[in-house]
Amino acid sequence: MIEFENVSYGYEDNKKVLESITFKIEDGDFVGIIGHTGSGKSTLIQMMNGLLKPDSGTIRFRGENIFGNGYNLRELKFRVGVVFQYPDYQLFETTVIKDVMYGPMNMGMTQNEAMDAAKQALSLVGISEDKFNKSPFELSGGEKKKVSIAGILAMNPEVLVLDEPVAGLEPEGRRNLLKLLEKIRNENHITIVMVSHSMENVADYCNHVLVMNEGKLELNGTPEEVFRQADKLEKMGLSSTVAYYIMRELEKRGIVHDDRSITMKEAYGCLEKLL
Amino acid sequence: MPFISIKNLVHQFHVRDMNGEITGEYNAIDDISMEIEEGQFIAILGRNGSGKSTLARHFNNLLFADKGSIWINDILVNHENEDIIWNNRKKIGMVFQNPDNQIIGTTVEEDTAFGPENIGIESENIITLVNEALEAVKMKHKSKMSPNHLSGGQKQKVAIAGILALKPKCIVLDEATSMLDPHSRKELMKFVLELNKKEKITIIMITHNMEEVVNADKLFIMNKGKLLTHGSVNEVFNEVETIKEAGLEIPEITELAIKLHHVNQNFRTGIFTPEEFANEFERVYNEKRNKE
Numbered sequence: 062m063i064e065f066e067n068v069s070y071g072y073e074d075n076k077k078v079l080e081s082i083t084f085k086i087e088d089g090d091f092v093g094i095i096g097h098t099g100s101g102k103s104t105l106i107q108m109m110n111g112l113l114k115p116d117s118g119t120i121r122f123r124g125e126n127i128f129g130n131g132y133n134l135r136e137l138k139f140r141v142g143v144v145f146q147y148p149d150y151q152l153f154e155t156t157v158i159k160d161v162m163y164g165p166m167n168m169g170m171t172q173n174e175a176m177d178a179a180k181q182a183l184s185l186v187g188i189s190e191d192k193f194n195k196s197p198f199e200l201s202g203g204e205k206k207k208v209s210i211a212g213i214l215a216m217n218p219e220v221l222v223l224d225e226p227v228a229g230l231e232p233e234g235r236r237n238l239l240k241l242l243e244k245i246r247n248e249n250h251i252t253i254v255m256v257s258h259s260m261e262n263v264a265d266y267c268n269h270v271l272v273m274n275e276g277k278l279e280l281n282g283t284p285e286e287v288f289r290q291a292d293k294l295e296k297m298g299l300s301s302t303v304a305y306y307i308m309r310e311l312e313k314r315g316i317v318h319d320d321r322s323i324t325m326k327e328a329y330g331c332l333e334k335l336l
Numbered sequence: 337m338p339f340i341s342i343k344n345l346v347h348q349f350h351v352r353d354m355n356g357e358i359t360g361e362y363n364a365i366d367d368i369s370m371e372i373e374e375g376q377f378i379a380i381l382g383r384n385g386s387g388k389s390t391l392a393r394h395f396n397n398l399l400f401a402d403k404g405s406i407w408i409n410d411i412l413v414n415h416e417n418e419d420i421i422w423n424n425r426k427k428i429g430m431v432f433q434n435p436d437n438q439i440i441g442t443t444v445e446e447d448t449a450f451g452p453e454n455i456g457i458e459s460e461n462i463i464t465l466v467n468e469a470l471e472a473v474k475m476k477h478k479s480k481m482s483p484n485h486l487s488g489g490q491k492q493k494v495a496i497a498g499i500l501a502l503k504p505k506c507i508v509l510d511e512a513t514s515m516l517d518p519h520s521r522k523e524l525m526k527f528v529l530e531l532n533k534k535e536k537i538t539i540i541m542i543t544h545n546m547e548e549v550v551n552a553d554k555l556f557i558m559n560k561g562k563l564l565t566h567g568s569v570n571e572v573f574n575e576v577e578t579i580k581e582a583g584l585e586i587p588e589i590t591e592l593a594i595k596l597h598h599v600n601q602n603f604r605t606g607i608f609t610p611e612e613f614a615n616e617f618e619r620v621y622n623e624k625r626n627k628e
Contacts, residue, residue, distance in 0.1 A: 098487075098517050201384060229514060231383050231544045232585035258518050261588060298519065303589050303610065310614030316621055325588045329595055335621060336600040 068118035092254040093263035096273030110141035141220040142213030152197035182215035203234030222254040288323040304328040339374035344404035366561035379541040379549035382558035383583035396428040429499030433511040435491030445479040469500040489520025506538035570606035
C-alpha cells in the first residue's frame, strides 16, 4: 500500500534527517513507529501523504510514485490522513461539527454531504450529539483528540497516520483511544500508522513495527521479531517490553525455556500454568 | 508536628451559565484531611478534574480554603496575613505542567534569579544562590543560554532551579512530567528523588502516572474532590478496584503479580521490577515443586 524505497531527506548537524529508508506497509496493517525524539519519525510520517518531498528515493502509494509526473497529490492528502500530536493546533472552527466538516467541504462535498460525513465520523469516535455545537476548546484532551481524528475520518481515508496519539492523555483516555483505533482498523478497514513512545502499546496493538534511530530504519518486522532484539533496542536508548524482560529473568533462573512472550497477556498465559 | 496539616478542607468553585451568572456551586475539594511529614516523598494521584491540582495550589497558598484549615509548620494559613503567605511561598515552591508557561527570563541564569530578586535578596547573594541552584540541576553550563533552546526536560530543571535558589523546604510538582518524553521523564524523576534523599526536601508529586510514584513514602488517591484512599505504595497498589474507580492504572507488572496471586495465594503482590517478579516467581515455583 505505502512503499518507501531508499528515501533520504534533509541535513541537520551534518547528518541526514532520513537516510536511505526502505519499507512497505500492507493494506490493513496496524503499524507502530518507535524512536527517540529527533530520530526522524515525525519527518517520516509527513512524507506518507506528500507533505514533505524526499531529496532522493521513491515513495509509492498503491504502486504509484506520489511525486511522479501528473500524480494527484491533493487527492492523496484525503486518502492518507495525518493527525498531529497537539489537537489544539488542528482544531480551529467555532464548533465541533464545523471543525469536522472542514475537511469534507474542502474535498468538494456539499454542506449536507459534509454534515452527514461529520456526524458519522463523530459517532464512530464516540463524541455524543450534545457536544456537536460546543467549542472544541471546551472539550477534554481525550475528546479533542477524538474530534481531530473524526476530522480526518470524515474524509473517508484509506490510511490514518497518528503522531503520538495518546501522549498527554490519562490512562482511561489512552486505553479508549487505542481501542478506537483497533475498531477503525478492523471494522472500517482503514490502515493505521501510529508513532508511539510506549513499547507496551505497540506490542499490544500493532502487527508491524518500524524502529527509527538517528535517521535510519534500524528494525522492521513483527512485534515479536522487534521486541526480541532487546540488546539492539537498548543500544538505541530504547527498551523492549516489560513482559519480555520478565520472561528473560525467568529463563535465566531456568524456569521457562524458549518462551516468545512479548505482551503481559502472553506472559500470563504461560506463567499461570506453572503455579 | 507534621510539616503540612490539612483539616476538613473544602474548596468551592462557582458554576456559571452562558451569561456568566452564578447558578450554583460545587466542591472541587470536598472535606479533605491529611498530614505530610517533613522530608517525605508524597504522591497525590487522580484523574483530570479529581481536585488534585486544586489541592496542590493550597499547599503554597495560591488558593485558600472556603471551609476547614491548612497548617504549615504549625502556623495557620490566613489569606489576610501576607507575611505568612510569603513565608510559605518561599518554603514551598511549585513546578507546573507546561514548561513554556513558567520560564520568563531571557537567559537561564536570569530566569533562575527571578525568585530571589523578587523577595529582595541582595545581588551578591543572588549570584551565589543561582550558581548553586544551577549546579544542583546540572544546568550550570547552560546559564548564559536562552531558555528557548532547551528541551522540555531541561526547562523543567530550570524551573526547579528557580525554586531551589529560594532554599525551599518543599517542592510541589503539578503534573510536571506529563509533557515530557519517557527519557526526560525518567531523568527528572531520578533527579527529584535525589533532592528528596540527599537534600531532605519534601516532595509532593501530583500525577496520574502510577509508575512514577513507586518510590514514594505515601500515596493519596483522589476522586471527585474526595480522598478515596491513602497509604504506602504497597497498600494502595493492592486496592485494584479503588484504583480503577479513580481512573488510574497500576503498572502492568504489578497487575500481573496480583493476577498470579489469584492463581496461587502464596504469590505476593506489590511487585514493581522484572527482577523482583522473577525472584518471587522462583520462590513460589520451587515451593510448589517441593510439595509435589
